[in-house]
Amino acid sequence: MKHRTYTCGLDAAIDVMGGKWKPLVLWELHGATLRFGELRRAVPGISExxxxxxxxxxxxxxxxxxxxxxxxxxxxxxxLTDFGRSLLAALLPLGEWGERHKSRIEAIPR
Incomplete structure (x- = not known):
């Protein structure tokens, strides 16, 4: 099995939790143990x-x-494992930033 070499810490973090859905799943698991159906309802738009x-x-x-x-x-x-909780601690400020700027971000033309 080949191991990846990362250029920086951000590269490593994005690799382990990259994509649209993983951060949202991690976010929903903070402070809670959830069953599959509960997670599916908590993350709108994700397919089974x-x-x-x-x-x-x-x-x-x-x-x-x-x-x-x-x-x-x-x-x-x-x-979440302890490792997952440590990543969530890094995501919390990003989520707070998103909340503060949500209306501005929503107004960006797509």
Whole structure:
């Protein structure tokens, strides 16, 4: 398995949580353990397939913990690991910045 070399810390951080959906999933897991359906409802616009893939990648990178409860029907819960909480701490100021400037950002023509 080949390991990637990063040019800077931002490069590494974006690689582990890059894309549109991963930060939103991490955001929803702060302070809560959620089941798959709860996460899907909490992240509007994400498809089931994309959420499954994003959760697998977040789990593989050590940011999210997946807990399988052996019962009928099967119950799976997702929560942040310590590593995930440390990344969330870095995302909080970005989220606050977005809140402060949301109306200006929404006004940008697409």
């Amino acid at each position: 397939r994309v959420l499954i893939n994003q959760l697998r990648e977040l789990e593989a990178s050590g940011l999210v913990h997946r807990e399988l409860h052996h019962e009928v029907p099967p119950k799976v819960e997702y929560s």
